[in-house]
Amino acid sequence: MGKLYVVATPIGNLEDITLRALRILKEVDLIAAEDTRHTLKLLNHFEISKPLISYHRHNEDVRTDELIEKLLEGKNIALVSDAGTPGICDPGQIIIKKCIEKNIEIIPIPGACAMINSLIASGINTSEFTFLGFLPLNKKSRKQKLEEIQKSNKTIILYEAPHKLMSTLKDLEQILENRQIVLAREITKIHEEFIRGNISEIIEKVENLKGEMVLIIEQNNNLKEEQSLNNLTLEEHYEFYKKQGMEKKDIIKKISKDRNLTKNDIYQYFLEK
Ligand code: SAM
Numbered sequence: 243m244g245k246l247y248v249v250a251t252p253i254g255n256l257e258d259i260t261l262r263a264l265r266i267l268k269e270v271d272l273i274a275a276e277d278t279r280h281t282l283k284l285l286n287h288f289e290i291s292k293p294l295i296s297y298h299r300h301n302e303d304v305r306t307d308e309l310i311e312k313l314l315e316g317k318n319i320a321l322v323s324d325a326g327t328p329g330i331c332d333p334g335q336i337i338i339k340k341c342i343e344k345n346i347e348i349i350p351i352p353g354a355c356a357m358i359n360s361l362i363a364s365g366i367n368t369s370e371f372t373f374l375g376f377l378p379l380n381k382k383s384r385k386q387k388l389e390e391i392q393k394s395n396k397t398i399i400l401y402e403a404p405h406k407l408m409s410t411l412k413d414l415e416q417i418l419e420n421r422q423i424v425l426a427r428e429i430t431k432i433h434e435e436f437i438r439g440n441i442s443e444i445i446e447k448v449e450n451l452k453g454e455m456v457l458i459i460e461q462n463n464n465l466k467e468e469q470s471l472n473n474l475t476l477e478e479h480y481e482f483y484k485k486q487g488m489e490k491k492d493i494i495k496k497i498s499k500d501r502n503l504t505k506n507d508i509y510q511y512f513l514e515k
Pocket residue numbers: 253254323325326327328329330331332354355356357400401402403426427428429430431454455456
């Protein structure tokens with residue numbers, strides 16, 4: 243049985259490919275690529291010659307079956323996307339799920355990923371973060387995501403296309419108050435820059451900004467304690483008060499108030515556990 247290698251490729255600077263990724267690309271039987279012409283340029287640069295097959299959003303379903311067949315025949319396949327890590331806002335999920343079903347080994351080959359590299363240089367809290375990818379365009383789902391961002395006590399990471407940046411920033415302006423934002427643009431490329439400020443400062447600085455970009459948004463520090471506690475599991479919520487030396491009866495009373503649940507609901511939950 244063959245193996246599926248999920249290979250990260252550069253997000254701009256061609257030096258950001260690992261020695262292991264190059265070796266795997268040289269060794270596999272076939273490379274499944276989001277855009278074969280794009281990947282061909284990368285392969286030519288590193289003097290790698292390999293059969294390529296397209297694997298993108300519009301043929302993922304059909305191609306998955308073909309690729310699985312080849313893997314079952316014993317062929318090793320590398321999966322790459324146009325840039326960065328496959329599966330992160332890029333195709334990959336479908337074939338990976340299918341490989342798991344068929345007991346085909348999946349091997350990640352780490353490398354560049356725009357969200358991680360933007361986050362680590364942002365200066366914004368890296369200890370806990372939520373990656374939301376691109377904000378949905380559908381009004382209702384977009385509103386839900388914006389509410390999630392508003393209430394989040396974790397750093398938020400978003401991807402955005404340059405032509406949609408201003409409308410996204412305007413939507414964020416409604417909910418962010420004074421939270422810090424870092425716009426990481428064209429990272430690893432010649433015009434790499436990090437634009438920092440609160441939402442109104444960012445809006446002033448970015449008119450007609452071009453290139454690829456990631457938005458890193460500071461956590462909401464103004465959340466009341468109960469709101470943050472309500473993001474915990476009931477067990478964690480219980481432990482929080484227990485550590486403060488509270489008695490069981492008082493803890494249940496407090497949790498029921500924080501979460502707007504009856505004391506009975508809470509007892510029942512713990513009984514069932
Ligand atoms: N799989 C990729 C990864 O690992 O980051 C992401 C692919 S997603 C289709 C493309 C988005 O990633 C862009 O719209 C942008 O938000 C972000 N991105 C990719 N390359 C970037 C770069 N060099 N600088 C800033 N953002 C980048």
